[in-house]
Amino acid sequence: MTEDPVLVVDKLTKTFGARTAYSDVTFSVGRGEVFGFLGPNGAGKTTTVRSLGTLITPTSGRATVAGIPLEADNAVEIRKRIAIMTEAPGLYGRLSVTENLQYFVGLYHLSDGARRIKDALEAVNLSDRAKDTCNSLSKGLRQRVGLARTLLNDPEILFLDEPTSGLDPVAARGVHDLISGLRDRGVTIFFTTHRLAEAESLCDRVAILNTTLRTIGKPSELREQLFHKSLVVTTAAPLSDPGRVFTGLPGVESWDSEGSDAGRSTPGRSDAAGSDSGGTAPGSYRLAVGDPAVAAPEVVRALVHAGADVLSVGESRHSLEDVYLSLVNEDVEATQR
Structure with missing residues (x-):
């Protein structure tokens, strides 16, 4: 109300x-x-x-x-x-x-x-x-x-x-x-x-x-309410051991290597925090985070320490269309129309 x-x-x-x-x-x-x-x-x-x-x-x-x-x-x-x-x-x-x-x-x-x-x-x-x-x-x-x-x-x-x-x-x-x-x-x-x-x-x-x-x-x-917050990280070349870079960082709940099955994630991770689509370029990673403002600096520091060439680190933002499709696609009445 x-x-x-x-x-x-x-x-x-x-x-x-x-x-x-x-x-x-x-x-x-x-x-x-x-x-x-x-x-x-x-x-x-x-x-x-x-x-x-x-x-x-x-x-x-x-x-x-x-x-x-x-x-x-x-x-x-x-x-x-x-x-x-x-x-x-x-x-x-x-x-x-x-x-x-x-x-x-x-x-x-x-x-x-x-x-x-x-x-x-x-x-x-x-x-x-x-x-x-x-x-x-x-x-x-x-x-x-x-x-x-x-x-x-x-x-x-x-x-x-x-x-x-x-x-x-x-x-x-x-x-x-x-x-x-x-x-x-x-x-x-x-x-x-x-x-x-x-x-x-x-x-x-x-x-x-x-x-x-x-x-x-x-x-x-x-x-x-419907989607975990996430960061999308792009490096010039794939990380040799991304798990060692991302696992245990403050604010990072899970991670995936986009475009491959090499990612590791914590139990219970929402699909919305994982890969949205296949076929992305090597060196692209999606990290489920609690607070992007807290996690992003830690991620950048870890990447630099690992010697990676960082191209971008940014928050992945879902649109109202994502919300709508998530609700309607799981709706039996809608899919039968």
Whole structure:
């Protein structure tokens, strides 16, 4: 649970007949947080967003959205405080950008519509395209118009369902910048995506869903939970006796000679601390360590003492993609899809 949660979900479940979309999902999102919701196709991400956005009714469990219990009688009040943008923003192509936004201002009975539209267009850097028809815009610009629409009611929570799907890198970067700007304004963003690199760069925390919630936390915390820290050492030539160099060094728990079976390791060493792939050049070693800052100087001193020509010593860093694949690959439901 986070401090000052604006979204609280407790054992939420949704079934469609015999099929379970998501089950027993529990998490909370803090005010002003960018929260990433990750998972394979069919994992239940979009159904969860639709449930929290009052578009479909959960089968069981409870939730509080923007401080309001998720119940049918409260749907209208919840919708006043949230906004949802799906992969297709649902714009009218023959209307101008301004006309589209005017339509939604009227649909939601918002006061001071001209100011809201002006502020929303400025927030997404589209003031100079206000008179253009939406059909004339690129997909990236249409996504910006969709974001402008979600900002009209000053939402407390903004649900973005794969907002960069199908965008080129430049257009996707523009959406990333907008999301960062919204966070700076204090908007809470619930963000689903298949792009793990963007989740790692944008999100304060991420959750990985595959019908049930597999894990949740900061990307850096998840990496530490799943993988041992390690150093990768490269020497100009293979060490004649690497065991004598590495064994017993302060902070070094185990070692492997990458690309061969010559390495020695301590019992219980995680596979994540061992060789990631074969075929690496001779003179490359991977060391599982408790604290890279403590172990690295000791390793360098030992290599110099042994007369080795050291080319590099660096920490091996796992990405959010490594975390995701580790969880999904061991998931029977995911491998059967």
